[in-house]
Amino acid sequence: MEGKPSPLVLKLAHGAALTPEDRALLEGVSRETHLIGPRQDLIREGARPEYVQLVLEGFACRYKVLPDGGRQIVALLLPGDLCDLHVTILGEMDHAIGTLTLCRVARLSRGMVADLVSVSPNITRALWWATLVDEAVLREWLAGMGRRPADRQLAHLFCELLLRLQAVELASADSYDFPLSQIDLADILGLTPVHVNRMLQHLRAEGLVTLHNKRLTIPDVPRLRSFAEFDPTYLHMRP
Amino acid sequence: MEGKPSPLVLKLAHGAALTPEDRALLEGVSRETHLIGPRQDLIREGARPEYVQLVLEGFACRYKVLPDGGRQIVALLLPGDLCDLHVTILGEMDHAIGTLTLCRVARLSRGMVADLVSVSPNITRALWWATLVDEAVLREWLAGMGRRPADRQLAHLFCELLLRLQAVELASADSYDFPLSQIDLADILGLTPVHVNRMLQHLRAEGLVTLHNKRLTIPDVPRLRSFAEFDPTYLHMRP
DNA sequence: CGAATAGTTGACTAACGTCAATACTAGTGG
DNA sequence: CCACTAGTATTGACGTTAGTCAACTATTCG
Numbered sequence: 431m432e433g434k435p436s437p438l439v440l441k442l443a444h445g446a447a448l449t450p451e452d453r454a455l456l457e458g459v460s461r462e463t464h465l466i467g468p469r470q471d472l473i474r475e476g477a478r479p480e481y482v483q484l485v486l487e488g489f490a491c492r493y494k495v496l497p498d499g500g501r502q503i504v505a506l507l508l509p510g511d512l513c514d515l516h517v518t519i520l521g522e523m524d525h526a527i528g529t530l531t532l533c534r535v536a537r538l539s540r541g542m543v544a545d546l547v548s549v550s551p552n553i554t555r556a557l558w559w560a561t562l563v564d565e566a567v568l569r570e571w572l573a574g575m576g577r578r579p580a581d582r583q584l585a586h587l588f589c590e591l592l593l594r595l596q597a598v599e600l601a602s603a604d605s606y607d608f609p610l611s612q613i614d615l616a617d618i619l620g621l622t623p624v625h626v627n628r629m630l631q632h633l634r635a636e637g638l639v640t641l642h643n644k645r646l647t648i649p650d651v652p653r654l655r656s657f658a659e660f661d662p663t664y665l666h667m668r669p
Numbered sequence: 670m671e672g673k674p675s676p677l678v679l680k681l682a683h684g685a686a687l688t689p690e691d692r693a694l695l696e697g698v699s700r701e702t703h704l705i706g707p708r709q710d711l712i713r714e715g716a717r718p719e720y721v722q723l724v725l726e727g728f729a730c731r732y733k734v735l736p737d738g739g740r741q742i743v744a745l746l747l748p749g750d751l752c753d754l755h756v757t758i759l760g761e762m763d764h765a766i767g768t769l770t771l772c773r774v775a776r777l778s779r780g781m782v783a784d785l786v787s788v789s790p791n792i793t794r795a796l797w798w799a800t801l802v803d804e805a806v807l808r809e810w811l812a813g814m815g816r817r818p819a820d821r822q823l824a825h826l827f828c829e830l831l832l833r834l835q836a837v838e839l840a841s842a843d844s845y846d847f848p849l850s851q852i853d854l855a856d857i858l859g860l861t862p863v864h865v866n867r868m869l870q871h872l873r874a875e876g877l878v879t880l881h882n883k884r885l886t887i888p889d890v891p892r893l894r895s896f897a898e899f900d901p902t903y904l905h906m907r908p
Numbered sequence: 909c910g911a912a913t914a915g916t917t918g919a920c921t922a923a924c925g926t927c928a929a930t931a932c933t934a935g936t937g938g
Numbered sequence: 939c940c941a942c943t944a945g946t947a948t949t950g951a952c953g954t955t956a957g958t959c960a961a962c963t964a965t966t967c968g
Contacts, residue, residue, distance in 0.1 A: 494812040497898045502812040519797050524805050524903040558758050566763050568807045573733040573741040575814045576859025580924075611946060620815025622925055627948060659736045664763040819956075850914060864956055866916060 436460050437598040438484055441510030444597050444667045445559030446552050455546055455553065460486055460536040466529050473513065473527040481537040483513040488533030489609060493617065494525045503618045504571075505564065506591075510598045515543065515557060531609045559666070566664045575620050578659070581629045583619055585658035588639060588646060593662055608646035675699050676837040677723055680749030683836050683906045684798030691789050698785070699725055699775040705768050712752065712766040720776040722752040727772030728848060732856070733764045742857045743810075744803065745830075749837045754782065754796060770848045798905070805903045814859050817898070820868045822858050824897035827878060827885060832901055847885040 439456045442448060448456070463486060466472065472490060473479050490507040504525060507513065513527055518540070547554045567590070574583045591608070595601035612630065616623040633639045638654050640647045648654050678695045681687060687695070702725060705711065711729060712718050729746040743764060746752065752766055757779065786793045806829070813822045830847070834840035851869065855862040872878045877893045879886045887893050 492808070494808065496812065496816050498816075500816040502815045504808040504811050516797060516801055519794060520801050520805070520905045522902070524905070525808060555758060558755060562755055562759050565804050565807065566759070568804065568811060569731070569733065569743040569764060572743050572807060572811050572814065572859075573735065575811065576741040577735050577737075577739040612948095613946075620811075623947085624926080624949090625924055628924095631948085663761070666759045666763070852914075861957055862915085863917090863958080867956090870916085 434599075437486060437508075437510030437600075438512075440598045442553070442556035442560065445563070446556035448552050448556065449550075452550050452552050455550065459538050459542055459546070460484060463534050463536050466533045466535060468529055468531050468533075471526055471528045472533075472535065473523055475523050475526040477523050478521065479514060479517055479523070481539060482515055482543055483527070484536045484538060485509050485511050485513075486534040486536060488529060488531040490527060490529045490533055490535075491614075491618075492525050492527050501617045502620060503614070505568065506618065508591075508594055508598065509600060511564075512557075512560060515561060530614055563664075563666050566666060570664045580619065580621055580625060581632050582658050584615070584626070584629050585633060585638060585654055586660050587615075587618065588648065589651075589655055589658050589660035589662075590665070591646075592648065592651070593665055593667065597667060604649070604651055605645060605647040607644055608641065609644050673838075676725060676747075676749030676839075677751075679837045681792070681795035681799065684802070685791050685795035687791050687795065688789075691791050694785055694789060694792065698777050698781055699723060702773050702775050705772045705774060707768055707770050707772075710765055710767045711772075711774065712762055714762055714765040716762050717760065718753060718756055718762065720778060721754055721782055722766070723775045723777060724748050724750050724752075725773040725775060727768060727770040729766060729768045729772055729774075730853075730857075731764050731766050740856045741859060742853070744807065745857065747830075747833055747837065748839060750803075751796075751799060754800060769853055802903075802905050805905060809903045819858065819860055819864060820871050821897050823854070823865070823868050824872060824877060824893055825899050826854075826857065827887065828890075828894055828897050828899040828901075829904070830885075831887065831890070832904055832906065836906060843888070843890055844884060844886040846883055847880065848883050 435453070436457050438460065439448065439453050442456065466488075472483055475495070485507045486509055488509070490511075491503045492505040492507065493501055493503045495501050507527070514523070517523060543557075547557065570586075570590075574586055578586065592601055592604075592606060595606045596603075600606060610618075612626045613623045615621075615630075616626045619626065621629075630639075630641065634641070636657075637649060638657060640649065654660075674692065675696050677699065678687065678692050681695065705727075711722055714734070724746045725748055727748070729750075730742045731744040731746070732740055732742045734740050746766070753762070756762060786796065809825075809829075813825055817825065831840055831843075831845060834845045835842075839845060849857075851865045852862045854860075854869075855865045858865065860868075869878075869880065873880070875896075876888060877896060879888065893899075
């Protein structure tokens with residue numbers, strides 16, 4: 431009589447110990463869901479959102495658009511990721527959030543979030559953890575963009591996604607569905623699509639990854655990790 | 670009978686309305702201070718710090734060191750900035766914090782922070798605000814590094830620092846003490862010192878900034894802002 | 909004064925961007 | 939089933955930005 435746990439539960443379980451009651455509470459929030467097409471904004475820059483949005487399926491992102499029209503993706507939101515727990519404190523959004531693929535999302539009212547937090551200290555702690563991990567990922571991306579060559583940066587991203595998707599049971603030991611275009615990748619890595627293409631070819635030629643039909647496979651995970659200098663500490667996952 | 674307000678109070682006042690009682694409480698935390706020489710670690714990567722550190726004077730930074738020895742600075746900590754309110758939740762530090770110049774810091778025990786938060790909702794809100802602004806700055810840096818050419822990125826940093834230092838009364842309308850070396854700048858911007866030098870020359874040649882004796886002056890702030898495409902929204906400061 | 913550190917400059921190289929042409933793919937309507 | 943289209947992937951030639959190496963100067967500090 432039990433289905434698959436929600437990605438929110440799966441994810442938060444990596445940040446704090448959750449009781450069966452905590453899990454039931456967290457399952458409850460995603461009873462009503464919405465389907466959003468690809469490349470739609472979930473929250474626009476300058477908005478003052480009423481809801482906290484939770485990604486249940488698909489890939490979304492935080493992004494900024496520069497005056498010259500260039501887009502920089504500053505975070506990937508995968509199933510189990512929450513959009514903004516705290517925008518109320520900051521006032522208006524300084525960036526936008528949009529879908530990259532078709533997404534299923536749940537919208538939680540502030541009241542629902544407040545209830546979760548007031549009822550369970552584990553959940554409070556887990557939500558804090560999620561926020562802090564988001565920040566840690568941002569730092570890792572910044573370091574990568576500043577100091578890593580493009581091919582390693584790309585490899586590093588693939589390593590990160592393997593772990594993050596495994597955490598919500600959307601990746602096997604060495605592969606996962608990867609629905610993003612090379613244009614999206616370029617906007618994540620701060621490169622041009624042409625250069626992403628070449629770096630991807632390079633990784634393929636080295637036998638470090640394969641990418642067919644939107645499925646990414648890593649034949650030798652330790653080898654890709656060492657190539658990318660990937661150290662998973664920053665994701666702060668429990669065993 | 671009153672001296673200059675502590676930078677912590679000055680800074681947090683931009684994030685939330687503080688009563689005189691709140692201010693007094695916040696002043697209280699920096700009674701005992703420590704002087705730390707330049708280029709000293711305040712918290713090492715992998716540590717589990719006991720204290721929250723508060724910068725009172727000088728420039729410090731969060732940084733990561735990559736396997737090849739390269740350093741990437743992922744945040745600047747100015748007077749009024751707190752080091753890590755919440756590392757306890759994450760476990761070990763995934764980056765280090767170190768001084769860039771001689772610094773005066775205060776060390777707050779977890780208990781002191783907990784007291785502050787439990788006594789005043791304004792302070793709680795202000796600390797939240799500070800955390801969220803740190804994250805917003807990180808996103809802005811990431812976007813700049815990914816999508817802005819080096820000269821604009823440098824100009825953008827100077828604009829950001831003008832506002833952040835004005836917030837703690839360490840900058841005039843158009844200038845401030847800027848003690849960092851070009852090597853430090855390179856580690857912030859993800860460039861080499863040589864290239865930073867050239868970009869700085871470029872800004873000087875254009876009359877956008879002057880930098881003498883560690884004092885940075887911006888002769889025409891609107892002009893530098895427009896050159897840098899600087900939009901201060903992401904700092905979320907109150908009027 | 910001398911040693912170390914930081915700033916400056918030039919010549920050269922490597923990484924990445926730009927432009928443009930060509931394929932490939934999925935969806936659409938006939 | 940076949941165009942037809944739009945978006946994406948791929949490739950090559952070439953331009954630009956930023957990195958490397960190395961010398962030299964200026965500054966700081968003991």
